[in-house]
Amino acid sequence: MPVATPKKVKKDSNIRVDAQRKVSGKAKFIEDVEYKNILHGATIRSPVTHGRIRGFKNRDEIKNMPGVKAVITADEIPGDNIVPFVKEDYPCLAEKEVKFYGQAVALVAAETPEEAKAAAETAELIIDEYPGIYDSIESMTPDAVYVGGDDNVHSYFKIRKGNIDEGFKGADVIVERVYNSGHQVHCYLENQGMIAEPIQNGAISVKGSMQCPFYVHNALVKVLGFKYSKVRVVQADTGGGFGGKEDMPSIVAAHAALLANKTGMPVSLIYDREEDFHTMSKRHPSRTRIKYGATTEGKLVACEAEYIVNGGAFCTLSPIVAWRGIIHITGPYEIENIKADSYAMATNTVPCGAFRGFGQPQVNFANEILIDELAEKLNMDPVELRKKNLLKPGSKTATNQVVGSSCGMAETLDKTLDKIKFKEHKGNDKGPVKKGMGISTVFYGVGLGAEGKYFAKAGAQVHIKEDGTVFVAIGNVEMGQGAETVFNRICADTLGCSYDMVEILEPDTTRVPDSGPTVASRATLVGGNAVKDAALKVRDSLFKAAAQKMGVKPFDIKIKDGKYISDEGEIDYVDVVDLAYLSRERVAAQGWYKVENVSFDEKTGLGDAYPVYSYSTNACEVEVDTETGVVKVNRLVAAHDVGKTIHPPSAEGQIQGGAAQAIGYALYENLVLEEGKIVNPSLSGYTIPTTMDLCDVEPILVESAYDEGPFGAKGLGEPPMVGPAAAILNAIHDATGIWFRKIPCLPEDIVKELNKDINKEPKELK
Amino acid sequence: MNISFILNGNKVKVEVSPEKPLLRVLREDLDVMSVKEGCGRGECGTCTVLLDEVPVTSCMVAAGQVRGREITTLEGLESSGAISDLQQAFKEAGAVQCGFCTPGFIISAYALLKENPDPSRDEIRVAVSGNICRCTGYTKIIDAIELAAKYNKGLNNEI
Numbered sequence: 001m002p003v004a005t006p007k008k009v010k011k012d013s014n015i016r017v018d019a020q021r022k023v024s025g026k027a028k029f030i031e032d033v034e035y036k037n038i039l040h041g042a043t044i045r046s047p048v049t050h051g052r053i054r055g056f057k058n059r060d061e062i063k064n065m066p067g068v069k070a071v072i073t074a075d076e077i078p079g080d081n082i083v084p085f086v087k088e089d090y091p092c093l094a095e096k097e098v099k100f101y102g103q104a105v106a107l108v109a110a111e112t113p114e115e116a117k118a119a120a121e122t123a124e125l126i127i128d129e130y131p132g133i134y135d136s137i138e139s140m141t142p143d144a145v146y147v148g149g150d151d152n153v154h155s156y157f158k159i160r161k162g163n164i165d166e167g168f169k170g171a172d173v174i175v176e177r178v179y180n181s182g183h184q185v186h187c188y189l190e191n192q193g194m195i196a197e198p199i200q201n202g203a204i205s206v207k208g209s210m211q212c213p214f215y216v217h218n219a220l221v222k223v224l225g226f227k228y229s230k231v232r233v234v235q236a237d238t239g240g241g242f243g244g245k246e247d248m249p250s251i252v253a254a255h256a257a258l259l260a261n262k263t264g265m266p267v268s269l270i271y272d273r274e275e276d277f278h279t280m281s282k283r284h285p286s287r288t289r290i291k292y293g294a295t296t297e298g299k300l301v302a303c304e305a306e307y308i309v310n311g312g313a314f315c316t317l318s319p320i321v322a323w324r325g326i327i328h329i330t331g332p333y334e335i336e337n338i339k340a341d342s343y344a345m346a347t348n349t350v351p352c353g354a355f356r357g358f359g360q361p362q363v364n365f366a367n368e369i370l371i372d373e374l375a376e377k378l379n380m381d382p383v384e385l386r387k388k389n390l391l392k393p394g395s396k397t398a399t400n401q402v403v404g405s406s407c408g409m410a411e412t413l414d415k416t417l418d419k420i421k422f423k424e425h426k427g428n429d430k431g432p433v434k435k436g437m438g439i440s441t442v443f444y445g446v447g448l449g450a451e452g453k454y455f456a457k458a459g460a461q462v463h464i465k466e467d468g469t470v471f472v473a474i475g476n477v478e479m480g481q482g483a484e485t486v487f488n489r490i491c492a493d494t495l496g497c498s499y500d501m502v503e504i505l506e507p508d509t510t511r512v513p514d515s516g517p518t519v520a521s522r523a524t525l526v527g528g529n530a531v532k533d534a535a536l537k538v539r540d541s542l543f544k545a546a547a548q549k550m551g552v553k554p555f556d557i558k559i560k561d562g563k564y565i566s567d568e569g570e571i572d573y574v575d576v577v578d579l580a581y582l583s584r585e586r587v588a589a590q591g592w593y594k595v596e597n598v599s600f601d602e603k604t605g606l607g608d609a610y611p612v613y614s615y616s617t618n619a620c621e622v623e624v625d626t627e628t629g630v631v632k633v634n635r636l637v638a639a640h641d642v643g644k645t646i647h648p649p650s651a652e653g654q655i656q657g658g659a660a661q662a663i664g665y666a667l668y669e670n671l672v673l674e675e676g677k678i679v680n681p682s683l684s685g686y687t688i689p690t691t692m693d694l695c696d697v698e699p700i701l702v703e704s705a706y707d708e709g710p711f712g713a714k715g716l717g718e719p720p721m722v723g724p725a726a727a728i729l730n731a732i733h734d735a736t737g738i739w740f741r742k743i744p745c746l747p748e749d750i751v752k753e754l755n756k757d758i759n760k761e762p763k764e765l766k
Numbered sequence: 767m768n769i770s771f772i773l774n775g776n777k778v779k780v781e782v783s784p785e786k787p788l789l790r791v792l793r794e795d796l797d798v799m800s801v802k803e804g805c806g807r808g809e810c811g812t813c814t815v816l817l818d819e820v821p822v823t824s825c826m827v828a829a830g831q832v833r834g835r836e837i838t839t840l841e842g843l844e845s846s847g848a849i850s851d852l853q854q855a856f857k858e859a860g861a862v863q864c865g866f867c868t869p870g871f872i873i874s875a876y877a878l879l880k881e882n883p884d885p886s887r888d889e890i891r892v893a894v895s896g897n898i899c900r901c902t903g904y905t906k907i908i909d910a911i912e913l914a915a916k917y918n919k920g921l922n923n924e925i
């Protein structure tokens with residue numbers, strides 16, 4: 001066996017801090033965490049989509065099954081039977097009524113996973129079945145069955161800007177279309193899972209796969225009826241989230257904690273793929289109607305829009321999703337007269353929640369196809385039309401927010417078109433396979449915005465040890481997106497130490513205050529600023545120690561290449577730390593950041609919705625086989641203005657991964673529900689893209705620094721998912737001449753439309 | 767029932783039902799934690815191991831089928847140094863995000879490079895098409911495998 005010869009290793013500075021443990025198989029996902037004497041939980045679920053619970057037929061039989069240690073129903077919940085999300089409507093365990101297939105009704109804990117599963121499968125619930133309602137439009141009708149919310153409305157928002165009637169009067173051309181999209185499943189490769197364990201002093205500790213330890217903490221306080229100080233939540237390595245581990249882990253954790261609390265033993269509750277499919281949140285299916293009015297010169301003068309999403313049985317995060325949708329529904333354009341409404345409707349289907357893009361991919365898919373349809377009607381190049389209307393510094397968004405100086409919209413457009421050679425694409429394909437190109441433009445409000453402003457904060461702790469190495473405690477999580485690396489870079493660059501000296505600790509709710517969720521591309525901006533704040537505070541001690549030694553004032557000191565420098569000399573970072581320790585300066589500090597100045601007036605829908613926006617353009621080339629309807633994306637170029645890039649490989653990875661999910665969303669991912677029940681709950685029934693389905697996504701990073709961001713950064717997790725669907729459907733139009741207005745756009749949809757066209761032609765010829 | 771096989775070069779014996787999926791035997795009875803369960807139905811590739819040098823999804827292999835045969839996991843390839851190039855390439859190329867799929871990809875890539883030390887991007891795509899990654903969009907994973915092949919060049923591929 002030859003010994004691997006040492007090779008030229010690129011400077012390790014580009015390598016993510018979590019990469020080594022992941023390539024060696026040593027990362028500890030929740031299923032890899034080993035406990036002695038652990039019990040295994042399973043969930044007894046509703047077999048119907050809507051009904052009244054009459055009883056539990058064989059509870060005693062189940063209790064006596066082999067290995068079973070506990071059975072829990074709603075009446076045994078020590079605290080409130082509520083998992084708190086935006087509203088308090090989602091019971092931890094259904095008590096009287098079940099509202100969707102697979103809703104949790106009872107829990108069991110047993111000695112082995114098999115015994116727990118067998119017990120749950122044996123359970124027989126007595127349920128009177130009610131008629132269900134599964135479609136959001138049907139849910140709006142006056143005689144619809146009541147599911148939840150106010151007359152089945154989980155949430156409603158509106159925007160009224162300018163004068164919509166006058167606006168349309170001034171338009172020479174008006175286009176109005178309806179667009180539909182289906183559910184999308186996160187398909188994080190690691191299913192949901194939690195381990196709850198009773199710990200000292202009557203407290204409970206929960207560890208697991210999650211994006212939002214503080215949501216979980218709140219839920220446990222509520223459900224267990226414990227004091228905040230009697231709960232501890234720790235994040236394990238998390239195998240993907242994409243929003244699916246924002247709110248849902250609160251439910252899994254609450255269930256595991258109830259079982260641990262009752263049995264006095266650690267309990268592991270880990271879902272299998274099918275259970276995860278049936279019961280965890282999805283991207284909201286939507287129906288979007290948009291109407292644009294424009295002058296013959298191509299100036300957009302009015303936009304009317306209506307956005308209806310299917311929120312499922314409980315509200316969860318629907319308001320935030322519907323809100324983000326409406327803020328962005330008119331597109332990245334300056335338009336004076338706007339009327340927009342958004343509704344999240346209740347139905348007897350699995351509750352929908354957060355998924356990368358939070359309600360924005362649905363509306364972007366609609367407005368970005370419509371803008372192309374409008375261009376066609378105006379007989380104008382779609383790029384030209386966009387350029388006339390795109391947001392730029394100083395323009396006003398739909399909510400009248402003035403766009404700040406960090407706006408790389410135009411640059412992303414130019415760079416994308418340049419790279420894909422958009423101008424040169426027109427060809428006439430003779431065979432059955434037709435090529436086409438399409439684009440889409442996106443603006444994206446970073447963070448949770450005014451609707452989620454109570455979460456718009458984060459804490460961190462930076463603690464320098466004797467040898468200069470650093471512990472950083474954070475409240476925002478790594479889930480694959482690269483947050484650990486970003487925090488590592490921010491801390492190291494602030495202190496002037498090398499990257500390998502900074503350890504990012506696993507998020508633990510006992511270490512830092514509530515830092516809100518890790519969602520909406522906010523970790524870099526909010527969490528990063530908190531880390532920076534903490535690092536700056538300890539750096540003050542280092543400046544002081546160095547200044548004393550050199551006989552200068554602290555503000556005379558600069559950091560360069562790992563050295564603290566003044567006119568009087570220079571000291572290595574490690575030696576400065578030594579000095580700080582000798583003079584007993586403070587070497588640890590808490591950092592804090594909150595987002596100021598966001599506002600939203602519910603009456604008009606106007607205000608400064610988000611602290612800042614990021615901008616992107618997607619362009620793609622597709623190939624449509626007109627005989628089979630199969631579409632292949634040959635190229636996809638995506639340019640993103642992310643402020644300043646802190647770790648370029650992670651930023652590129654976010655763009656490529658997000659675009660891949662968007663290609664799946666546009667072309668492959670088809671969740672099928674029959675009478676409210678998912679009929680393809682598996683990775684082979686619901687197909688997500690493999691290496692054979694995807695091209696190499698070509699990312700472009702455009703930098704337009706944001707002063708408030710740590711080192712000028714904005715945020716990037718979500719935007720890559722927002723734009724590609726419209727670009728793909730616009731390209732399919734370019735190839736086939738047909739506008740498709742539904743996603744996923746499946747081969748059968750394409751063949752059907754193409755055949756329609758063929759059937760139509762002879763008639764017109766007559 | 768007693769089942770013996772070779773795990774990462776060492777003989778092991780476990781007392782399990784012959785139907786028990788190899789994935790669960792490895793994790794539960796032998797503490798081999800790099801093999802992950804993403805689906806348990808042969809659909810995702812996170813549980814990929816080598817069975818007599820051929821990549822298989824261990825969730826679909828019954829314990830009884832491996833009697834007397836040779837199973838290799840990431841742990842084994844790592845301790846022999848056989849995948850150090852691949853690991854370095856995955857790190858450098860930025861092919862790792864959440865990391866849940868990573869061990870499975872490295873096993874499939876290792877098997878490919880052994881057969882075909884200089885694969886094209888398309889050959890790489892085919893070789894790892896049974897492994898799903900939801901985070902990366904695959905581009906950087908394919909880059910990583912190409913990079914590892916470059917590292918390998920000039921080296922004896924006999925491992």
Ligand code: FES
Nearest residue numbers: 806808810811825
């Ligand atoms: S767990 Fe074996 S293929 Fe998914």
Ligand code: FES
Nearest residue numbers: 864867899900901
């Ligand atoms: S890195 Fe997350 S699934 Fe591949």
